[in-house]
Amino acid sequence: MQDLGIRVLFMGNNFLRLLLGLWITIKISLAAAGLSLVFGTFLGMVMTLENSVVRAVSRVYLEFIRIMPQLVLLFLVYFGLTKAFGVNLSGQASAVLVFTLWGTAEMGDLVRGALVSIPRHQYETGTALGLGPLQIYWYVIIPQAVQRLLPLAINLTTRMIKTTSLVVLIGVVEVMKAAQQIIEANRYTVPDAALWIYGAIFFLYFFVCWPISLLAARLERAQ
C-alpha cells in the first residue's frame, strides 16, 4: 500500500506539466475556434447566395474537409507542405491552420443552416416596413440566427477541444504528449502510471468541456 500509483501525479512538477499541456490544447482550440467563427460566418453567408458558382465551390470545400479525417489533413499540412513547398510551419501553427480549415467548414454549414431556417416572411415583413437589405440582416435576421446558432457553435468548440488531442502525432507537446513523457519517465518506478495520468487527463478534459456543454444546453433551453 506504500506504493500508491497516484503519487506519480505529484512527483516533481508532473501535474504542472500536464496543466501546461492542457493550456496548449486550449490555446490551439480557442485560436482555431475563434478563426473558424469569423471565416465560418462569412462562408455561411456566402453559401446562402444564389450564385451557383459560389455555391458549388463552397459545397466542394465543405464536403472535402468534412469527409477527410482530421489526422490526414494534419499530416498533409505539417509534413506535406514542408516536403513539397519548403513551407515550414511549426506544429502548433499547423494545428491551428488545420483546425481552422475544418472548423470553418463546420461553422459555415451551421451558419448557413441558421440563416435559411429564418422564414421568408421575416424578410418580407422587414421589406414591407421599408427596411433596406442591410437593415433587415442586422435587425431581423442576424439576431434570430445567432439565437439558433449559439448552442451549436459552442458544441463545435467542445468537439474541437477533444479533437485537438490528435496534434500529439505531429509532435506538439500538448496534454497527451506531456502525459506520455511522464509515463515514459516513470515506467520503472511507477508501473501503473498510465492509469493515473490518463485518468487525470480524463478529468481535465471533463472539467474543460463540461461547463461549455452546460452553457450550450442552457442556451438551447432558453429559446
Add this chain to the structure above:
Amino acid sequence: MDFEEVLLEVRHLHKDYGNGPVLEDVSFQVHKGEVIVIIGPSGCGKSTLLRCINGLEEIVSGGIWLDGEAVGKDKAKWREVRQKVGMVFQNYDLFPHMTVIDNILLGPVKVQKREKKKAEEEAEKLLERVGLLDKKKAYPRQLSGGQKQRVAIVQALIMKPELMLFDEVTAALDPEMVREVLDVMLELAKGGSTMLIVTHEMQFARAVADRIIFLDEGRIAETGLPEAFFDQPKTERACRFLDTFLF
C-alpha cells in the same frame, strides 16, 4: 360617397411567374379615403396584386402610380413607397426576438429616423386603440394570433401610411379571434383611412367596402358597390362564387 383625389392608380398590370399569367391587364384606381375590398376564388391573383403594389413582386408590364408619381423598378424609390403603403400579412409576422413595442418602433425609428420617444408615445396611443397597451413589453410568442395581427396593424399604422394593404389577415386565425381584428379594421375605415383589403369574410366585405373588385383568373371580372355586387352580381362567375358562401 364622393372621392376626388386619386391616391393609387394601377394601369394594365401584368404579372406572371413563367407558367402562365397570374394577373392580366388589371386596371383600377383607389381614391383617398376609399376602402376597396378585393374578393375572388383562391389562386385568382388577389394576394399577388397586393404584393405588386408594394413591390414585393416585380411586375411584368403595366404601371403603378402613387400620388401621381410612377413607381418603376428603382429600389430606392420602392423603399420610399413602402413607407407610404403599409401592409399586413396573413401569417401575423412579427419579429419573434423583439417585444411588441420594439416591433412597432423598428420602422419609425430605423427607417423614418423619427425620435424614439415621440414614436413611443404614438405607439402607446395606437396600442391603446387596439386594446393591447398592457402587452407592450410582451414577446410575440406570448400573444394569441388575433393579438399579433392587431400589433401588426399598429406596426404598419405607425408609419403613417397613405394606403393600407390587408392580405387575408384573418384567414389563419381561429374563428373567435377574427372579430377583434375585423373590428379594428372597420374602425380604421370609419376614420377615413384608405384601404385595400383582400378577404374571404363576405359579411365584413359588405360592411366595410366602398367598392368591391371581383378578381377571377387574374382579371377584374366585376366591380361595383357592395350592395349591388352582393345582391345582384352581374357576371355568372361572381354568382357562382357568392353561392359557395351560402348554405
